[in-house]
Amino acid sequence: MLTALALAFLVATSISIVMTPLSIQWAIKLGIIAQPSARKIHHEPIPSWGGVALAIAILIGSTVGWLSLKTLPANIFGVSLGLLVIIFIGTFDDRFSLRPKLKLAGQFIAALLPVVFGLKISFINNPLGEGYLYLTTWQSWLLTIFWILALTNAVNLIDGLDGLAAGVSFFAALTLSFLVANQNLLPIAVTFAAIAGACVGFLPYNFHPAKVFMGDTGAMTLGYLFATFSILGAVKSFAALSVLFMTSLVLAYPLIDTTFAILRRWLTGRSIFSADRGHLHHKLIDSGLDQRQAVLTLYALTLIFCLLALLLVKGT
Secondary structure (H helix, E strand, O other): OOHHHHHHHHHHHHHHHHHHHHHHHHHHHHHHHEOOOOOOOOOOOEEEEHHHEEEEEEEHHHHHHHHHHOOOOOHHHHHHHHHHHHHHHHHHHHHHHHOOOHHHHHHHHHHHHHHOOOOOOOOEEEEOOOOOEEEOOOHHHHHHHHHHHHHHHHHHHHOOOOOHHHHHHHHHHHHHHHEEEEEHOOOHHHHHHHHHHHHHHHHHHHHHOOOOOOOHHHHHHHHHHHHHHHHHHHHOOOOOOHHHHHHHHHHHHHHHHHEEEEEEEEHHHOOOOOOOOOOHHHHHOOOOOOHHHHHHHHHHHHHHHHHOOOOHHHHH
């Protein structure tokens, strides 16, 4: 078990370290550059297609781990099709800045594909007592698509400071890999280990001062994989604390931040798709922290949620 996890982590880390400089060159050649603006923190143009390096590293790291285990996760075909759509939409957005509704439509197609091929949340833990609540077909489809869209956008919306999304995803994925492995969901644990490895290999280039951004390609890929593989874990596990709950806990910071962003825009009569400077990382910068201090503060917040997840699982 530990061999497969370590292998996936190390391979993904190595591939990420090698591929990220190449993604910088590709971004420059293709014109995928993040330009400074009043809403953004950076003041100079930065290559913004590091997400392709993350995606390649996760894919190769996961595949090596699965081959070591001699097994593949269920529904991997549908998940892979959706991931291709996410990478396609993310790349176009990084290059051409798609309209928010068009990007959401692409995300919806990406979320729908794995559902069509059988990936569904069929039951949830009963919040009012013991046991499980089983969902009807339409409830299952609706909740699954909502969950994928929620996490895809949650990770994307925190990608506003150098190293923030990559670091938060590293801690969350590493925690989930351990927790899921303890439930003997090894192919899924391997993927979370590969996500952690890809993120830690990417961070030397992405931490402040960043040489490259992951862009929507990377942030949406991370969120999509957290969502789909947590569902795969939930389908296979009847543990007291489901994989979905554990995922929502380790990613509580981006999920809460996204929820407040939607409410903030709605209550002020603005489109929920409109960008603003009201995210927590913006507030920390406005309070006087520099980028590194703000990012380290949010790493600490994520670690608190990860520790809480570990303690809750240990106590069940």
